[in-house]
Amino acid sequence: MTNDKIVIETNNLVKRFKKITAVDGLDLAISRGEIFGLLGPDGAGKTTTIRMLCAIMDPDEGSAQVAGFDTVKESEAIKARIGYMPQQFSLYGDLTVMENLIFFADIFQVSRKERKERIGQLLGFARLTQFKDRRAVHLSGGMQKKLALACTLIHQPEIIFLDEPTTGVDPVSRREFWDILANLHLEGVTLFVSTPYMDEAERCSRAALMFEGDVIVCDEPEAIKGLVEGELLALRPERLREASRLIEKRPGVREVQTYGDLLHVFVDDAERRAPELREALKQVDIGIHEMRQTRPRMEEAFISLIRERVEER
Numbered sequence: 001m002t003n004d005k006i007v008i009e010t011n012n013l014v015k016r017f018k019k020i021t022a023v024d025g026l027d028l029a030i031s032r033g034e035i036f037g038l039l040g041p042d043g044a045g046k047t048t049t050i051r052m053l054c055a056i057m058d059p060d061e062g063s064a065q066v067a068g069f070d071t072v073k074e075s076e077a078i079k080a081r082i083g084y085m086p087q088q089f090s091l092y093g094d095l096t097v098m099e100n101l102i103f104f105a106d107i108f109q110v111s112r113k114e115r116k117e118r119i120g121q122l123l124g125f126a127r128l129t130q131f132k133d134r135r136a137v138h139l140s141g142g143m144q145k146k147l148a149l150a151c152t153l154i155h156q157p158e159i160i161f162l163d164e165p166t167t168g169v170d171p172v173s174r175r176e177f178w179d180i181l182a183n184l185h186l187e188g189v190t191l192f193v194s195t196p197y198m199d200e201a202e203r204c205s206r207a208a209l210m211f212e213g214d215v216i217v218c219d220e221p222e223a224i225k226g227l228v229e230g231e232l233l234a235l236r237p238e239r240l241r242e243a244s245r246l247i248e249k250r251p252g253v254r255e256v257q258t259y260g261d262l263l264h265v266f267v268d269d270a271e272r273r274a275p276e277l278r279e280a281l282k283q284v285d286i287g288i289h290e291m292r293q294t295r296p297r298m299e300e301a302f303i304s305l306i307r308e309r310v311e312e313r
């Protein structure tokens, strides 16, 4: 592709570890200013992909360009232009919030003149100003992630890579963290974010679903949800497993997914099948606490696509 708006591009990118192919022929093209989500379960190959894009690890095959530079031949040029927040970002626990920021300003050679203003901005941006003298070890998990992000941004990178920045963080902090990413997005920064949380794809301009080293789908969230065929019924039956097994065999039922004590049933025609299901369950004395038609979310779409992929084998 010769589009100069493309700031991250991979061509048949491959990485192997002994018998495992962690990344298996990846082709991605990400435009300037996108907020791009790399979604996938543990072991999908997200970290390996990000490490190759950040020029920390060389691919076995294929190539990648970031900000117009080759990740193997021009790794230093890339490192100066990107921010990388690894999953296990190392803050210095004994240092305060302020001292951590100064430390990273030193590493990235931010001039003394610039750093004062920049640190003030970042503290405000990450809503950490009132905690600037607190030692990092005494911050909550969510605040540590925000400080890590602030440290990643100290040299004003044009592209930032974040590897599972919200994993293990409570839902409220997760939302706040995504609000901060949205603000960066508005400032024109290109964001590449990996996450195992399917719902976070909703916050991205485009998302790729990665599974066993391969991207199964890459598109805008609405388009991905549109891939799910059929209509969706959510029901809360008694005797969940029994109910699920019975429903799976009913005509018009495409797929059944379990969420806690809730079944999500994909059917060809919700209006027609809902009373049929109710009747079929009644026959075997299974009551239904709740049943309603609902819209597929990102999570249902991804689970459905991964299932299809597994069944193809």
Ligand SMILES: Nc1ncnc2c1ncn2[C@@H]1O[C@H](COP(=O)(O)OP(=O)(O)O)[C@@H](O)[C@H]1O
Pocket (backbone or CB within 6 Å): 017, 020, 021, 022, 040, 041, 042, 043, 044, 045, 046, 047, 048, 049
């Ligand atoms: N340094 C390594 N040595 C051997 N296997 C590895 C190494 N790094 C990753 N892997 C394997 O490659 C696959 C992808 O890992 P990773 O990129 O960490 O996935 P994710 O970040 O999506 O959880 C996994 O099967 C993992 O065990």
Ligand SMILES: [Mg+2]
Pocket (backbone or CB within 6 Å): 046, 047, 048, 087, 163, 164
């Ligand atoms: Mg990982």
